[in-house]
Amino acid sequence: MKKVTSVFWISLFISVIFVMWGAFAPQNLDHVSSGIQSFLTDKFGWLYILSVAIFLIYSIYLIFSQYGKMKLGKQGDQPEYSRLSWFAMLFSAGMGIGIIFWGAAEPLIHFASPPQADPETKEAAVKALRYSVFHWGLQTWGIYTVIALSIAYFKFRRGAPGLISATFQPLIGNKVNGVIGKLIDIIAVFATIFGVATSLGLGAAQIGGGLAFISDIENTMATKLIIIVIVTVLFTASAWSGIGRGIKYLSNVNIILAVALLLLTIVIGPTRYIFETFFSTTLSYLKHLPEDSFASAPNSPEYRQWIKDWTVFYWAWFIAWSPFVGTFIARISKGRTIREFVVGVLFIPTLFCILWFAVFGGGSLYQELQGINTSLTDLAKEEALFGMFSSLPFGTVAIILAVFLISTFFITSADSATFVLGMQSTNGSLNPPNTVKLIWGIIQAATASVLLVSGGLGALQTASVVSAFPFIFILLLMIVSLSKALREDYHQELYYAEKKTDDKQIQR
Template sequence: MKKVTSVFWISLFISIVFVIWGAWAPHNLDLVSSSIQSFLTDKFGWLYILSVAIFLIYSIYLIFSPYGKMKLGKQDDRPEYSRLTWFAMLFSAGMGIGIIFWGSAEPLVHFASPPQAEPETQEAAIKALRYSVFHWGLQTWGIYTIIALSIAYFKFRRGVTGVISATFQPLLGDKVNGSIGKLIDIIAVFATIFGVATSLGLGASQIGGGLAFVTDIENTMTTKFIIIIIVTVLFMISAWSGISRGIKYLSNLNIILAVVLLLLTIVIGPTRYILDTFLSTTFSYIKHLPKDSFAINPANSEYKQWIKDWTIFYWAWFIAWSPFVGTFIARISKGRTIREFISGVLFIPTLFCILWFVVFGGGSLYQELEGINTGLTELANEEALFGMLSSLPFGTVTTILAVLLIGTFFITSADSATFVLGMQTTNGSLNPPNTVKLSWGIIQAATASVLLASGGLGALQTASIISAFPFIFILLIMIVSLNKALREDLQKYNH
């Protein structure tokens, strides 16, 4: 492994120590990590919320700024992938398992326990969809936009290495090649590992829930471990084949399966209700976006706790995901203008997310409100989607399709992450060695397993919040560095 850097060995060593800790003393791991998480959410919850708002505002500013016409690359560079394939790949990496897991579950949770409405009422249903869309909409993609744009710009326009520390070159100069740069890259590696491990844990839990719905297999911890092992083998095969083969083809398959499941559910579900709700939810989301974005410290204690449990968790999870998603999106975006890039990354996935939550979350709420299936709110989160589908015509068919979709999203998220971790620990190599990708694939699977064993889904959420905290500062400083580079290059471009 001649290409690996010290970042690889240091990160690998610490990761192995963490996995051993989780395997040897899972309850101690859960206790320590939960204490750290409580401290961060109590003292710095405002920082997660304010930072994510800044990321979105700056992204929108760049669309309308003079920088929008500049390319991610040389002026004659053309995009490597078609828009459809590009969208499929960025969406598969950026959302994946999470949106499948929470598509039905989150609106149902907010419907049963809303922070600012009477439970299980029409008002609660309306707010449940708005809150869900808020958590998966523009803010999420604003986080990804900042880091992906920075990496792509510096990599393809300035010709630096594709590691995250290289984006600080305008501020740090040659120091990015020293200990400061290595520290930045190590933090990025750990944020990626825990962010992806959260998704792998959610995916294993939901596949187990789906199998329990259509077979006699119980969704036990052993079942989840077996699922993780099987999918790890599959995503390593995909990662071994490279980005232009396995990842590309599976990403396209993801979109096909997702669209088929979406359209089928619209047709066999409450079609008129879904279409009406799509419009009303979209307008409600836009109307309340400024207020929801800055709900930092409300007087209502119940609402304040809800923000900690949901909004801060999500922002932390997506920040933890951002080194992986950002690096991957950057890798596939050469040749696009900044305006095209941001518009595509921000708005298209957001619209798709709104539609997804309206179809599956709205469909679930409709069944509850109309008395068709009043037990949905009592199901475990990983079973909510399958409970909703079981009440529709062709329920078994759609359930099997959903399990397949979760499996392919599982694979594409994980193999994309192994590629990115390989890239970040081989000084930005666009084709990291397979041995490096294999090492990170095993670490990701082991991390997801020990987190599930130590505290289930709660431990997964805790890991995301902790790993995201130091990376917030990296993203904020990254904006300053990118803005300086854009200002310098625009002057050269105009001359």
């Protein structure tokens, strides 16, 4: 415990207070947090929407900018991981349980209650897939790109600690080592805890739903809590083994299982419909991207409420996830150019997400439209995926495979977050002590548990919205700081390149 900083002790103290609040007064916790969430979404929903659009625009700008060839590291540094392992780890950390939970459920919900179409029609189905892809596509990865690129740049090129606060050095100088820097890191720790707790709660609910489909186990609160305890033991063991072993291997297993589940569903499902849906959804998504990115519906109360319930929640959830995802992606991205990094983080996962929704969301909608299984929209969110599988040949095999996939994603997301929380509370150590990782693993599990008990999935969503709010401003300022650093280093490179050329000419 010699490596821990004041960020660890302060964050731990407040986290324990929160867990105790949820354990002894769950209804009060739900009431207070719900009130804060309502205030933030009513007054500042526009800020979540605008800031995420800015993150995407800035990320795309970097691809075509003069800074694209600059490396995340020194001139001779090479990537530590192959592109396949790199992609597997960043995808596992960035999406994980969420996309499995919502892959079939979200399109079905929008199909049954669309904001701008008649329910359960072909038009509603098209828009349901477009909205789902919008929530999991470029915007999401634009958030992760900004924070991951900033951390990686300052860590590997400027030799700064792997801390969120270290990215502010060009703006506040040595104050990153003082109170301001500590406050930034504490906010990052809490955003991470609540963002990951949301995913842990969703994962526990869906594993319980899967078990209920294939066994006599009921998906009760007790079942969910037992699942959290079991998975906590597993992901703590994985985090204990380190990023090069447990996390890397599990991430590769995740991709293998995800691809296997995709291929199985494509083969046993409506194959032609899935591929047609993939292409049509991609075109629809890109066509309406500018419109959807800035939609706020001031004159349509129903649509405006839908935006708050879905788009604002998602942006808040992903912003809350971003300190952990960004730090983790930065940790595994040394040696890549800025252009390669942004293209890889922004576009490859987005394409995978579109395919995922075409397969599982499209497959579910096909069953509803064709009258094969018209009860899918009546199922609980965590059961939608398994309900779709139940109507397919070899559906039980698919359900078992999905439960395994959810479990491995559960473990990978949690152990990645445990590793990152350890980094953030040990002054950016690339190998935080196992004791620290164990403590954060327990805190994450306890937070997810008290949120589930106090208000179920709604409480998990509330926690994300609330914890993300202060981090919006950190991310916006991070863009300013990174831009300043890029400009300084780029001109310095030009100066030394010109000087080297002049020296050679003089020697001749």
